[in-house]
Amino acid sequence: MNHDSYSDDYIREILNGVKTIAMVGASPVNVRPSYFAFKYLAQRGYDMIPVNPGHVGKSLLGKPFVASLLEIGRPVDMIDIFRNSSNIMPALDEALKMTPLPKVIWMQLGARDDAAAAKAEAAGLKVVMNRCPKIEYGRLSSEISWMGVNSRTLSSKRAPIPTLGMRLSLNRMSVGGGETTASDRAAKNKSELT
Amino acid sequence: MNDRLPGFSTLAVHAGAQPDPTTGARVTPIYQTTSFVFNDADHAASLFGLQAFGNIYTRITNPTTAVLEERVAALEGGTAALAVASGHAAQVVVLQQLLMPGDEFIAARKLYGGSINQFTHAFKSFGWNVIWADPDDVGSFERAVTPHTKAIFIESIANPAGSITDIEAISAVARKAGLPLIVDNTLATPYLLRPIDHGADIVVHSLTKFLGGHGNSLGGIIVDAGTFDWSKNNKYPMLSEPRPEYHGIKIQETFGNFAFAIACRVLGLRDLGPALSPFNAFLILTGIETLPLRMQKHCENAKAVAEWLSAHPAVAAVSYAGLAGDKYNNLARKYAPRGAGAVFTFSLKGGYEAGVNLVSNLKLFSHLANVGDTRSLVIHPASTTHSQLDDAAKVKSGAAPDVVRLSIGIEDKEDLIADLEQALST
Ligand SMILES: Cc1ncc(COP(=O)(O)O)c(C=O)c1O
Numbered sequence: 092m093n094h095d096s097y098s099d100d101y102i103r104e105i106l107n108g109v110k111t112i113a114m115v116g117a118s119p120v121n122v123r124p125s126y127f128a129f130k131y132l133a134q135r136g137y138d139m140i141p142v143n144p145g146h147v148g149k150s151l152l153g154k155p156f157v158a159s160l161l162e163i164g165r166p167v168d169m170i171d172i173f174r175n176s177s178n179i180m181p182a183l184d185e186a187l188k189m190t191p192l193p194k195v196i197w198m199q200l201g202a203r204d205d206a207a208a209a210k211a212e213a214a215g216l217k218v219v220m221n222r223c224p225k226i227e228y229g230r231l232s233s234e235i236s237w238m239g240v241n242s243r244t245l246s247s248k249r250a251p252i253p254t255l256g257m258r259l260s261l262n263r264m265s266v267g268g269g270e271t272t273a274s275d276r277a278a279k280n281k282s283e284l285t
Numbered sequence: 286m287n288d289r290l291p292g293f294s295t296l297a298v299h300a301g302a303q304p305d306p307t308t309g310a311r312v313t314p315i316y317q318t319t320s321f322v323f324n325d326a327d328h329a330a331s332l333f334g335l336q337a338f339g340n341i342y343t344r345i346t347n348p349t350t351a352v353l354e355e356r357v358a359a360l361e362g363g364t365a366a367l368a369v370a371s372g373h374a375a376q377v378v379v380l381q382q383l384l385m386p387g388d389e390f391i392a393a394r395k396l397y398g399g400s401i402n403q404f405t406h407a408f409k410s411f412g413w414n415v416i417w418a419d420p421d422d423v424g425s426f427e428r429a430v431t432p433h434t435k436a437i438f439i440e441s442i443a444n445p446a447g448s449i450t451d452i453e454a455i456s457a458v459a460r461k462a463g464l465p466l467i468v469d470n471t472l473a474t475p476y477l478l479r480p481i482d483h484g485a486d487i488v489v490h491s492l493t494k495f496l497g498g499h500g501n502s503l504g505g506i507i508v509d510a511g512t513f514d515w516s517k518n519n520k521y522p523m524l525s526e527p528r529p530e531y532h533g534i535k536i537q538e539t540f541g542n543f544a545f546a547i548a549c550r551v552l553g554l555r556d557l558g559p560a561l562s563p564f565n566a567f568l569i570l571t572g573i574e575t576l577p578l579r580m581q582k583h584c585e586n587a588k589a590v591a592e593w594l595s596a597h598p599a600v601a602a603v604s605y606a607g608l609a610g611d612k613y614n615n616l617a618r619k620y621a622p623r624g625a626g627a628v629f630t631f632s633l634k635g636g637y638e639a640g641v642n643l644v645s646n647l648k649l650f651s652h653l654a655n656v657g658d659t660r661s662l663v664i665h666p667a668s669t670t671h672s673q674l675d676d677a678a679k680v681k682s683g684a685a686p687d688v689v690r691l692s693i694g695i696e697d698k699e700d701l702i703a704d705l706e707q708a709l710s711t
Pocket residue numbers: 370371372373374397399400440444469471472490491492493494503504505655656
C-alpha cells in the first residue's frame with residue numbers, strides 16, 4: 092500500500108473501528124506531544140494504555156504504565172508508536188508477538204519505517220505512518236478547524252451535535268477538500284533525508 | 286476513497302464552512318462574542334494549555350474567523366491560516382515569530398509603500414533590520430544574505446506597478462540559505478497565483494483588497510505552507526525551543542506542519558493583540574465566495590483598459606504585465622496565466638501636472654488610497670501611498686512622480702474607457 096498519502100475513508104475507518112489503543116513511548120510530562128495525544132484520545136472514549144518501561148509504577152491520567160506491549164494482558168486494537176523512525180522496528184516486533192494480534196500499527200507524526208510497515212502488512216495489520224491520531228481525529232471531525240487548520244474536508248451536511256460540550260463526532264459526512272501537496276512533499280523529502 | 290479533489294471555485298464557496306450543527310444555519314453565522322464558556326475546569330485548563338482544540342476568547346480564536354482562515358488556507362494550498370486585523374498586522378505577527386532584536390530580513394524593493402514604511406521605520410524600533418534587494422535581480426538577494434538573516438519577503442504581483450516577481454528563483458535562494466520565503470499575495474490572490482506551488486513557505490495577504498473585494502472591511506491573513514523545518518538549526522527559537530508562556534511546549538514538535546500558524550496565533554496574535562472582528566470576517570468570507578468570478582472580470586477589464594491606454598497619444602508608458610511586450614509579460618504568462626491582476630500604473634506625456642489633472646477630471650474612477658475594490662480606483666502614488674520615500678526610492682519602487690496607479694473594478698469596461706477618455710481630453 093502507498094504510504095505517502097491516505098484517503099480520509101481509510102483513516103476514518105481505523106479511528107472508528109478501534110477501541111483499545113496502547114501508546115508506546117507515552118510520556119507523563121504534560122507538555123509532551125504524546126501526553127497531548129493520549130489525553131485527547133482518552134477523552135474521546137478510547138481505552139488508552141500507556142507503555143513506557145521508564146515510568147512503571149506511575150500512571151497517566153489514571154491509567155497505569157506498563158513496561159511492554161506483552162504485559163498488557165488483554166486484546167489491543169491499535170498500537171500507536173510514539174518513537175522516532177529508528178525505534179519503530181523493535182516496537183513492531185513486540186506487537187507481532189501479541190495474542191491476539193493488534194489490528195492497526197500507527198506511527199506518529201515524523202516517524203516512518205517502510206520495512207516495518209511491509210512486515211506489519213504481511214501479518215495482516217493495517218498501517219498508518221507519519222500521522223498523529225489526535226490531528227486526524229480533529230481533522231475528520233472538523234474540530235481542528237476551530238484553530239484555522241485546513242481540515243481538507245468539505246460538507247454540506249449539518250455536523251452531528253457536539254457531545255460532551257465541545258467535542259465533535261467523527262461520524263460526519265464529508266468529501267475531500269483542498270490539497271496541501273507542498274507540505275506533503277516537504278515531509279517526504281525530510282523523511283528521505285533522515 | 287476520496288480521489289476527487291474539488292476545484293478552486295468549489296473551495297471558494299465551501300472550504301471551512303458547514304451548516305451549523307445546532308441551528309442548521311447554512312451561511313456561517315457571525316459569532317459576535319468576546320468569549321466562550323468552558324465545560325469544566327479541566328476543559329478550561331486543556332484549552333489554555335493548547336491540549337484541546339476549541340475557543341476561549343476572540344482575540345485568539347473565533348468560529349466565524351476560523352471559517353475564513355480555513356477557506357484561505359485551502360485556496361492557497363496551505364496547512365493552516367491565521368486571520369488578523371489588517372495586512373500590516375499580518376506582517377508584524379509573521380516577523381515577530383522569526384526575528385529577534387538585531388536580526389535581519391531581506392525584502393524586495395518593489396513593495397506597497399506602506400510596507401516599505403513599516404519595514405524601514407516601525408520595525409527599526411524592534412531592532413529588526415530590513416535589507417533591500419532588487420526583485421528584478423535575483424543575485425541581489427543572494428548577496429544580501431548574512432548570518433543574521435532570518436527571512437526573505439517579496440510581493441508576488443508588486444504594488445503599485447503590477448510587476449511580477451520570479452518567485453521560484455528567489456525561493457531557490459531562500460532554500461539554499463535555509464531561510465523561509467514570505468510572499469505577500471495580495472494583488473494576485475490565490476485565484477491568479479498560488480505562491481506555495483512555487484516555493485513560498487509563508488503567504489500573507491491584505492484581505493482588505495481583492496479577497497474581501499468590496500472595499501468594506503480591513504483584514505489580513507497569514508497562511509502556513511507547512512514546508513519549513515523550523516527546528517533544523519535553532520535559528521527560530523519561537524518554534525523550536527520550549528516556550529515558557531506555555532510551560533515548556535515546543536511549538537513545532539507539538540503542531541507539526543501547521544506549527545507556524547499556531548505560533549502566530551498563540552505567541553503573536555495572543556500577545557500583540559491585532560484580532561480581526563468577526564463581522565469583518567463574515568463580510569470577507571462572503572466576498573471570497575465570488576473571488577473567481579470577480580478576478581476574471583477584474584483582469585479582463587484591466588487588460589482592455591491597459592491596451593486602450595497604451596494606444597492613447599497622451600500616454601507616455603503603461604506598465605501592465607498582461608500586455609504583450611511588457612517587461613514582465615513572460616513572468617506573467619508563467620506565474621499568472623489566468624490574468625496579470627488589475628492594479629497597474631501608467632505615465633502621461635504631460636508629466637506630474639497631467640497626472641494630477643487626470644485624477645481630478647475622472648467621474649467614475651474614485652480617487653482614494655485602496656486597491657482591489659469592485660469599483661475602479663485611481664491614485665497618484667508619489668504624493669500619497671509612496672510619499673514618504675525620497676525621489677530615488679520612488680523610482681525604484683515603481684512610483685515615479687509622473688506615475689498614476691489604477692485599480693480596475695468590475696464595471697463595464699466601455700464605461701471605464703469612456704471616463705478615461707473624457708478625463709484625458711479635458
Ligand atoms: C500589497 C499590499 N500588502 C499589504 C498591504 C497592507 O494591508 P492593510 O491595509 O490591510 O494593512 C497593502 C495595502 O494597500 C497592499 O497593497
